[in-house]
Amino acid sequence: MIKALILPAILFLFSGMLYSQIKSVEIGRVEFFPPKISSNIERDSKNATPFKFAELIEPKILIEEFGYFERDSEVQNLTCKAEGAKSLNALLKLESTDTEFEMYISDEENKVQFGPFSAEDFTSGNFATPLVPGETFRVSVYKLSANFPQIRIVQMGYDFIGIVSKDGQFGLSGECNVDINCEQGADWQTLKRSVVRLIVNNRYLCTGSFINNLRNDKRPYLLTARHCFGEEPGQDSLMAARTTAYFNYESPTCNGQDGPVSQVRTGFWVRAMKNDAVGKVDFALLELKTTLPSIFNTQFAGWDASGRIPANSVTIHHPRGDVKKISFDNQPPTRSSYPFAGGYDAGSFWKIGNWDLGTTEGGSSGSPLYDHNQNVIGVLTGGEASCEYNLSDYYTQLAYAWDTYPDSSQQLKYWLNPDNLPTRVCNIPHISDYPQARNKVNTLEVYPVPAVNQLSFNWNGLINKQLHTEIFDCAGRLVASFQQKTPPDGNIILTFTLSEGLYFLRTSDGDISGSTKFVVH
Numbered sequence: 001m002i003k004a005l006i007l008p009a010i011l012f013l014f015s016g017m018l019y020s021q022i023k024s025v026e027i028g029r030v031e032f033f034p035p036k037i038s039s040n041i042e043r044d045s046k047n048a049t050p051f052k053f054a055e056l057i058e059p060k061i062l063i064e065e066f067g068y069f070e071r072d073s074e075v076q077n078l079t080c081k082a083e084g085a086k087s088l089n090a091l092l093k094l095e096s097t098d099t100e101f102e103m104y105i106s107d108e109e110n111k112v113q114f115g116p117f118s119a120e121d122f123t124s125g126n127f128a129t130p131l132v133p134g135e136t137f138r139v140s141v142y143k144l145s146a147n148f149p150q151i152r153i154v155q156m157g158y159d160f161i162g163i164v165s166k167d168g169q170f171g172l173s174g175e176c177n178v179d180i181n182c183e184q185g186a187d188w189q190t191l192k193r194s195v196v197r198l199i200v201n202n203r204y205l206c207t208g209s210f211i212n213n214l215r216n217d218k219r220p221y222l223l224t225a226r227h228c229f230g231e232e233p234g235q236d237s238l239m240a241a242r243t244t245a246y247f248n249y250e251s252p253t254c255n256g257q258d259g260p261v262s263q264v265r266t267g268f269w270v271r272a273m274k275n276d277a278v279g280k281v282d283f284a285l286l287e288l289k290t291t292l293p294s295i296f297n298t299q300f301a302g303w304d305a306s307g308r309i310p311a312n313s314v315t316i317h318h319p320r321g322d323v324k325k326i327s328f329d330n331q332p333p334t335r336s337s338y339p340f341a342g343g344y345d346a347g348s349f350w351k352i353g354n355w356d357l358g359t360t361e362g363g364s365s366g367s368p369l370y371d372h373n374q375n376v377i378g379v380l381t382g383g384e385a386s387c388e389y390n391l392s393d394y395y396t397q398l399a400y401a402w403d404t405y406p407d408s409s410q411q412l413k414y415w416l417n418p419d420n421l422p423t424r425v426c427n428i429p430h431i432s433d434y435p436q437a438r439n440k441v442n443t444l445e446v447y448p449v450p451a452v453n454q455l456s457f458n459w460n461g462l463i464n465k466q467l468h469t470e471i472f473d474c475a476g477r478l479v480a481s482f483q484q485k486t487p488p489d490g491n492i493i494l495t496f497t498l499s500e501g502l503y504f505l506r507t508s509d510g511d512i513s514g515s516t517k518f519v520v521h
Contacts, residue, residue: 021059023083028068031081032057037160047382048227048282048342050204051362053321054089054157057082062095063139063151076141076148079108085135086162089202091242092127092139094119096150101143103151105129108136114264116142119149123241123267123289128202130244130264131157133164157202163321164261173319174387178358180316180324182254188316188326191374193299197246197318198366200228201239205321207367208245208286211376212300212426212474213416214502220288220298221415224366225379225396226273227282227342236275240268240286247296250324259323263296274401274410280344282381283401284366285415301368302474303376305412305424306500307399309333310371313352315380317360317367327358333369338381338394348400350378352385352393359385360393369395375427399424422450423519425501427474444505444514450521453497455505459490461512469494469507479503 023031035055059080067076082088090105097119104115114130121127129137141148163172178184180192198206208224222245229239247263268286275281292298304310313329329352336351338344350369360367360380369378378395385393401412402424408414416426446457459467463486471480471494480496486509498520506515 021057025066028066028077029079029081030059030061030066031083032059032156034082034084035158047340048338048344048365049382050200050206050228050230050365051320052203053161053163053205054159054203056203057156057158059153059156061153063141063153064148067139067141074143077138078153079136079138080153080156081136082156082158083135085158085160087131087133087159087164088135088137089131089157089159089199089244090129090137090139091154091156091202092122092129093152093154094122094125094127094149095152096147098145099143099147099149100145101141101149103142104140105132106138106140107132107134108138110138114262121267121290123269124237126238126241126267128199128242128244128266130266131159131164131199131261155202157199161320163205173322173325173361173363174359176359176387176390177319177322177325177361178327179251179254179256180326181251181256182326184328184357185326188314188374190299191301191370192250192316192324192326193248193297194301195316195318195324195368196222197249197321197363198224198228199244199246201230201242204228204230205318205363206365207317207363207380209316209368209376210298210300211416212302213418214421214423214426215418216474218292218300220292221271222268222286222288223368223376223379224284224286225282225381226275226284227381228366229284236273236284237270240270240284243268243286245288247298249318265290265292271415272409272411274405279405280342281348281401281404281410282342282344282396283379283398283412285412301376302374302426303398303416304371304373305377305398305402307397309335310373310377312372313350313377314370314374315360315364315367316370317364317380319359319361320363322363325358327355327360329354330356333378333395335397336394340382342381344381344396345400345404348397348404349381350395350397352383352395353391355385355390355393359387359390361386373427375425421502421519422521423500423502427501444507444516446505446516446518450519452521453495455494455496455518457492457516459486459492459507459509461486461490461509463488463490465509465511467492467507467509469505471496471498472504472506474502474504
């Protein structure tokens with residue numbers, strides 16, 4: 001009887017909008033009408049448009065007003081349903097600032113559950129939930145302070161493709177795609193951990209990669225394509241806050257089962273984009289708001305913004321939101337403009353003439369293009385490539401996005417080279433186990449800066465001792481080593497042949513150890 005009295009009151013209060021969205025209401029449960037499916041998959045899949053897998057339902061309801069909770073209870077539960085959805089996800093808006101809580105996202109049977117989440121997981125008040133398979137999902141809010149938080153369900157993504165439920169098998173992408181764990185991906189097992197699947201604004205699929213910076217401080221910078229955020233003016237920061245990244249989403253074997261989707265982080269800040277009347281460059285540098293858990297084992301890719309043409313190229317991506325794939329072009333890319341709609345700056349692209357193995361599809365947008373040194377040199381905008389017509393693709397050049405535009409919010413250099421070192425290269429993945437000084441530490445000052453083929457430093461240890469010096473690249477690989485007696489004047493000279501980039505030096509005479517970094521130009 002209480003339920004019968006409460007429900008008409010709720011519907012009366014919200015009748016202006018809800019009658020067009022809500023099919024039925026019970027205490028703690030709301031069912032929505034399925035949205036109209038207007039997407040054409042082939043039309044939306046390429047050419048500087050993000051791949052749309054979901055249509056939006058926009059209820060804008062407060063969990064507190066529709067959720068179920070008993071008197072003196074510490075938890076609110078609200079179950080949402082949309083018949084026929086292959087999966088659901090939602091955008092939540094935190095409208096209170098003085099409450100502490102834990103929140104969980106699950107299906108109705110709690111077979112799939114994500115959380116706990118707190119106010120810290122909301123970015124500018126926004127939280128984009130992970131995908132929940134099926135046509136129902138539940139939000140459970142546990143209060144940890146006097147009052148429940150005010151959390152509004154702003155919109156829901158109604159998955160009409162089926163990017164979560166795949167009956168245990170990968171397979172939404174074309175048959176010519178190659179799983180990252182097939183033998184062709186053997187040399188890319190470390191770098192693959194930098195690549196993530198992205199869901200933007202509850203309905204778009206893209207790919208992105210976490211990249212290193214020259215401080216090597218593991219700052220969680222994500223590189224992707226700006227077009228993944230749509231063309232609505234002034235909404236880039238909001239779309240970044242509504243972006244969810246899925247880590248290590250890959251089949252465990254070649255042509256094997258679907259991959260796990262439990263490693264998720266949501267909410268980014270915009271660091272750099274260029275998309276205005278002056279110029280359009282299809283890149284986006286974001287920074288994850290929250291920290292990356294060590295269990296994710298995230299890799300930070302190196303990059304080369306020199307503009308040098310590589311001998312060949314590779315991409316790692318999530319076509320149509322599928323498990324991680326790898327594609328190879330055995331020929332050098334060429335410099336190009338984008339031949340389709342978009343209005344992008346002339347000459348700002350790498351053109352892939354033909355993929356020799358694999359392809360790209362919708363959902364691959366934003367994926368990294370690697371050179372023969374496994375450094376990122378580009379970001380996918382679009383093209384004509386497919387399994388049926390495996391020809392041209394176009395990647396925005398990092399060399400063009402580096403500093404073509406001087407404003408820090410419109411270039412990569414300011415963020416990836418914060419100390420203004422004289423280099424455009426960060427050799428492949430970051431050092432996780434850089435060797436540390438063993439005993440007393442001697443701070444080294446090297447010269448000239450940058451170096452070309454010779455480097456000097458003053459050593460303050462005892463004379464006539466055996467000095468061991470090693471040089472490592474940005475991947476932690478030993479690239480040069482030296483042994484010499486320490487001279488009376490302490491002036492140490494090293495001669496080498498190294499390619500352009502950032503390097504790390506360590507040296508020791510058995511008593512004193514020192515280390516530093518330097519640039520070869």
